[in-house]
Amino acid sequence: MSCCCPHSRSASRFFSFFAGRYRKRFEKKGFEPSQKQLMKGLEQAGYQGSKVLEIGSGVGHLHQTLLEQGARSAVGVDLAPKMIDEARHWAQDRSLADRTQYILGDFMEISDSLSDADVTVLDKVVCCYPDADGLVHGTLSKTNRVYALTYPRDRWYVRAIMGVMAGAMKIVRSDFRPYVHDPRMVEKWITGAGFSKQYQDHNLVWLSQVYVKT
Ligand SMILES: C[S@@+](CC[C@H](N)C(=O)[O-])C[C@H]1O[C@@H](n2cnc3c(N)ncnc32)[C@H](O)[C@@H]1O
Numbered sequence: 001m002s003c004c005c006p007h008s009r010s011a012s013r014f015f016s017f018f019a020g021r022y023r024k025r026f027e028k029k030g031f032e033p034s035q036k037q038l039m040k041g042l043e044q045a046g047y048q049g050s051k052v053l054e055i056g057s058g059v060g061h062l063h064q065t066l067l068e069q070g071a072r073s074a075v076g077v078d079l080a081p082k083m084i085d086e087a088r089h090w091a092q093d094r095s096l097a098d099r100t101q102y103i104l105g106d107f108m109e110i111s112d113s114l115s116d117a118d119v120t121v122l123d124k125v126v127c128c129y130p131d132a133d134g135l136v137h138g139t140l141s142k143t144n145r146v147y148a149l150t151y152p153r154d155r156w157y158v159r160a161i162m163g164v165m166a167g168a169m170k171i172v173r174s175d176f177r178p179y180v181h182d183p184r185m186v187e188k189w190i191t192g193a194g195f196s197k198q199y200q201d202h203n204l205v206w207l208s209q210v211y212v213k214t
Contacts, residue, residue: 004130008079008106010169010176011128015058015080023059023086034150034206035062038123041199041210045119045146047071053117055107055139056125060087063121064096073099075114079106111138119146124206126151127162132181133189140193147195147211152180158205183207 031039039062048070054063057076064087067074078084084104091100103110108131120143122135129135140147152158162178169176187197187209195211202208 004106004108006175007130007177008109010174012079012081014169014174014176015078015128016082019059019080019082019086022083023061023090026059026061031061031065033203034208035123037201037203037206037208038062038121038148038150038210039065041201041208042066042119042121042146042148044199045148045210045212047119047146050118050145051075051115052119052121053077053114053139053142054121054123055135056122056128057087057102058083058123060090060100060102062123064091064094064100066119067096067099068094071119073101075101075103075117077103077105077107077110077114079104108134108138111142114142116142116144118144119148122149122151124150126181126186127179128176130177130179132179132186136186136189137193140190140195143195143213145213147190147213148209149186150206150208151183151186152178152205153202153207154180154183155205161205 049072052063052071052074054076057078063074084102091097166177196214198212199210
C-alpha cells in the first residue's frame with residue numbers, strides 16, 4: 001500500500017467532481033498554453049507510431065490528440081472514476097476506442113500491472129501527489145524513450161497559490177493537497193535515470209519539459 005491513501009481518496013473525489021468541467025473546457029478552448037508547450041516538446045522528441053502511457057490522464061484530451069496525430073495506442077491511468085468515464089466516452093466520440101485503454105487507480109498502487117511505453121506523459125500530476133520521488137521514479141521505470149511532464153515552477157507566487165488551495169482543502173476537510181516539488185530534484189531524478197532534457201518552456205506557473213532516454 002502506498003503512503004498516500006487518504007490523499008488519493010480525497011484527490012479521487014476532488015477530480016471526479018471537476019471531470020465534466022475539464023471536458024467542457026477542452027471542447028470549448030482546446031489546449032492550455034502549458035499543454036501547447038508540452039505538445040511542441042513531444043513533436044520535437046517524436047511520438048509517431050508510439051505506445052503512450054499517460055498518468056493522471058484526466059479526460060484524455062492530450063493522449064487522444066497524440067493518437068489523432070500519429071501515435072499508435074495509449075493507456076490512460078487516473079485515480080478519479082469520473083475522469084476515466086469522461087475519457088472513455090470521449091475516446092468513443094473520437095473513434096479512438098480501439099486504440100485506448102483506461103485504468104482506474106493510483107499509479108503507485110497498480111504500477112506492477114502496467115506495461116512499458118515508448119512515451120510517458122504526466123501533465124500537471126506530480127503537483128497532485130505527495131510522494132513525487134516515488135511517482136517520478138515509478139513512471140520513469142515504465143518509459144522506454146520519451147518522458148514528458150508539466151509541473152509547477154518554484155516561485156513565491158506559485159507557492160502562495162498552492163498555499164491558498166491547501167487552506168481551502170483543509171476547510172472542506174479534504175486530505176487532498178497540491179504541492180510544489182523542487183524542480184531541481186525532479187530534474188535530478190529524471191537525468192539520474194538516464195534521460196536527457198531535450199525541451200523546456202514555461203509560463204507564469206507551469207514548467208513543461210520533455211526528456212529522451214540516452
Ligand atoms: C490537475 S489534474 C490534470 C489532468 C490532465 N492531465 C489535464 O492536464 O487535463 C491531475 C489528475 O491526475 C490524477 N492523479 C493524481 N495523482 C495520481 C496518481 N498517483 N495516479 C493516477 N492518477 C493520479 C488526478 O485524479 C487528476 O485527474
